[in-house]
Amino acid sequence: MPVIETKNLTYTYPGGTKPSISDVSIKIKKGEFALITGPSGCGKTTLCRCFNGLIPHFYQGELKGEIKVTGLNILENPIYEMAKHVGLVFQNPENQLFALSVEKDVAFGLENLGVPREEIRKRVNWTLNLTGIYDLRERAPHELSGGQQQRVAIASILAMQPEVMVLDEPTSFLDPLSAKKIFKVIYELNKKLGITVVLVEHRLDLTARYADHIIVMDDGKVVLDGEPREILSSEEARLIGIGIPKATRLYHILKKDGVKLSNTVPLSSDEMANLLKEALKVHD
Amino acid sequence: MIEVEDVYFRYPNGVEALKGVSLTIKNGEFVAIMGQNGAGKTTLVKHFNGLLKPTKGRVLVDEAETTKVSVATLARKVGFVFQNPDHQLFCETAEEEIAFALKNFGFKETIIKRRVQWALNLLGLTQYKKISPFMLSGGERKRVALASVLAWNPKILILDEPTIGQDYQQKEKLRQFILQMKTQRKTVIIVTHDVEFVAECNPRVVLMREGKIVADGEAKEILTNEEVLTQASIVPPQIAQIFMQMPSLQLPKNIIDVYEAREILLKMLRSDAK
Numbered sequence: 001m002p003v004i005e006t007k008n009l010t011y012t013y014p015g016g017t018k019p020s021i022s023d024v025s026i027k028i029k030k031g032e033f034a035l036i037t038g039p040s041g042c043g044k045t046t047l048c049r050c051f052n053g054l055i056p057h058f059y060q061g062e063l064k065g066e067i068k069v070t071g072l073n074i075l076e077n078p079i080y081e082m083a084k085h086v087g088l089v090f091q092n093p094e095n096q097l098f099a100l101s102v103e104k105d106v107a108f109g110l111e112n113l114g115v116p117r118e119e120i121r122k123r124v125n126w127t128l129n130l131t132g133i134y135d136l137r138e139r140a141p142h143e144l145s146g147g148q149q150q151r152v153a154i155a156s157i158l159a160m161q162p163e164v165m166v167l168d169e170p171t172s173f174l175d176p177l178s179a180k181k182i183f184k185v186i187y188e189l190n191k192k193l194g195i196t197v198v199l200v201e202h203r204l205d206l207t208a209r210y211a212d213h214i215i216v217m218d219d220g221k222v223v224l225d226g227e228p229r230e231i232l233s234s235e236e237a238r239l240i241g242i243g244i245p246k247a248t249r250l251y252h253i254l255k256k257d258g259v260k261l262s263n264t265v266p267l268s269s270d271e272m273a274n275l276l277k278e279a280l281k282v283h284d
Numbered sequence: 285m286i287e288v289e290d291v292y293f294r295y296p297n298g299v300e301a302l303k304g305v306s307l308t309i310k311n312g313e314f315v316a317i318m319g320q321n322g323a324g325k326t327t328l329v330k331h332f333n334g335l336l337k338p339t340k341g342r343v344l345v346d347e348a349e350t351t352k353v354s355v356a357t358l359a360r361k362v363g364f365v366f367q368n369p370d371h372q373l374f375c376e377t378a379e380e381e382i383a384f385a386l387k388n389f390g391f392k393e394t395i396i397k398r399r400v401q402w403a404l405n406l407l408g409l410t411q412y413k414k415i416s417p418f419m420l421s422g423g424e425r426k427r428v429a430l431a432s433v434l435a436w437n438p439k440i441l442i443l444d445e446p447t448i449g450q451d452y453q454q455k456e457k458l459r460q461f462i463l464q465m466k467t468q469r470k471t472v473i474i475v476t477h478d479v480e481f482v483a484e485c486n487p488r489v490v491l492m493r494e495g496k497i498v499a500d501g502e503a504k505e506i507l508t509n510e511e512v513l514t515q516a517s518i519v520p521p522q523i524a525q526i527f528m529q530m531p532s533l534q535l536p537k538n539i540i541d542v543y544e545a546r547e548i549l550l551k552m553l554r555s556d557a558k
Binding site for chain 1: 297319320321322326367368370419420421422423424427445448449450451452453454455456477478479480483514516517518519521522523525526529530532533542543545546549550552553
């Protein structure tokens with residue numbers, strides 16, 4: 001059974017002249033790592049806001065079609081109910097952080113879920129270490145740098161260990177090595193705890209390798225939906241202008257030149273290097 | 285020209301963000317400042333338009349010391365686009381946002397109209413001109429902020445993380461625009477973590493770590509130097525990573541471009557087949 005399922009979902013913001021998403025029908029399975037990408041302004045963030053009920057309960061506007069997340073109908077369940085199942089990391093961390101210390105911000109969600117005090121302490125420490133901000137725990141979130149704030153925002157959602165984690169460009173302010181580490185943490189939680197991950201990203205070079213499923217949106221609609229290797233090889237994906245990883249690009253260019261390479265499309269530099277080693281018969 | 289002479293900077297809370305930075309950026313240069321979070325990149329570029337003044341050392345913009353000219357005077361020359369667009373947007377429509385600085389600089393109404401139209405068009409925002417920037421997506425808000433600065437055509441342009449939230453096509457447009465600025469002898473300085481974008485532009489790269497500059501040179505030299513990259517928390521571009529994983533082939537080290545990689549690999553693969 002899918003953990004997220006939408007049927008002909010169409011939504012217009014209050015005062016909007018046209019729908020921001022239209023006719024979106026998708027299924028995301030339990031335990032999947034799903035990646036949503038597409039041109040800026042195509043409706044990715046709007047779709048994320050539907051997953052925990054911010055749309056329509058907070059943003060109002062007009063929502064048509066059906067949407068069920070963790071078996072619950074969004075229209076019939078208030079945000080506080082959905083928050084028990086779905087965690088959302090906002091695109092702009094400043095919109096999410098409010099407490100006077102990092103530790104309190106990370107603990108806030110757990111306190112609201114009524115988690116016992118000792119367990120809160122344990123989970124807060126665990127997640128602060130995981131995201132590399134244990135040393136910042138006493139600092140005020142609004143005094144931190146953009147990258148540090150993003151870590152706090154991610155930590156506060158991780159701490160709740162929700163069934164579904166929705167992350168909207170969660171590492172845009174982080175340096176590449178830190179971003180890579182955070183994605184690895186998210187991937188490991190996805191595999192170990194079976195948390196379903198929905199990630200909105202433009203930087204597919206960092207993230208495509210983790211995805212089981214890619215959804216490409218354009219102008220409010222879902223235009224491609226399927227297996228990453230297939231989607232990233234399609235001419236449509238390139239034409240819409242999504243950032244195909246360079247390793248995947250190089251593979252396709254060499255294939256076009258008639259080079260014999262295995263048929264498994266690489267999504268990362270490691271995979272591409274291995275294919276080349278095979279073709280060149282080197283053993284590094 | 286921007287001259288930074290042995291600059292130290294300490295924030296009021298005691299954090300020493302710059303520890304002896306010296307750097308010269310000539311007119312018409314395209315420079316990418318990279319490095320880990322907290323390395324002092326944003327602090328450094330905030331010195332270029334006088335938003336911050338050195339605690340020690342000095343910064344000269346076209347030979348004028350930044351402590352001796354007002355930020356308002358410098359702003360005409362040095363355009364600055366913040367990392368987070370929400371820190372700079374405030375008007376009711378995208379159009380007003382872009383016109384705001386032009387009005388402040390005292391441009392004529394007809395010129396303002398033309399410049400606003402030009403900027404909206406350049407960044408693909410014309411359809412949103414009557415819409416509040418806060419109704420737009422993150423990537424679109426970033427472009428409104430960019431448009432509002434480009435509109436007054438500053439001689440030096442500082443972009444803090446310009447590619448955040450931008451799709452590949454928008455990045456390509458930005459790249460083309462920067463190249464165009466370069467041919468007009470304008471200076472473009474970007475602060476970025478976007479390694480693949482830098483690999484495509486091949487600018488001069490200044491790498492920072494803990495308040496100091498640790499490397500300075502051509503992108504294809506710096507982005508393929510694993511040792512300094514690791515120090516600065518940067519991951520090499522994918523093409524460089526692929527080449528690094530095949531050391532026994534003794535491939536050229538400074539390759540970051542897909543098509544250059546293709547040429548080299550085709551030669552190898554073809555001679556291999558013979």
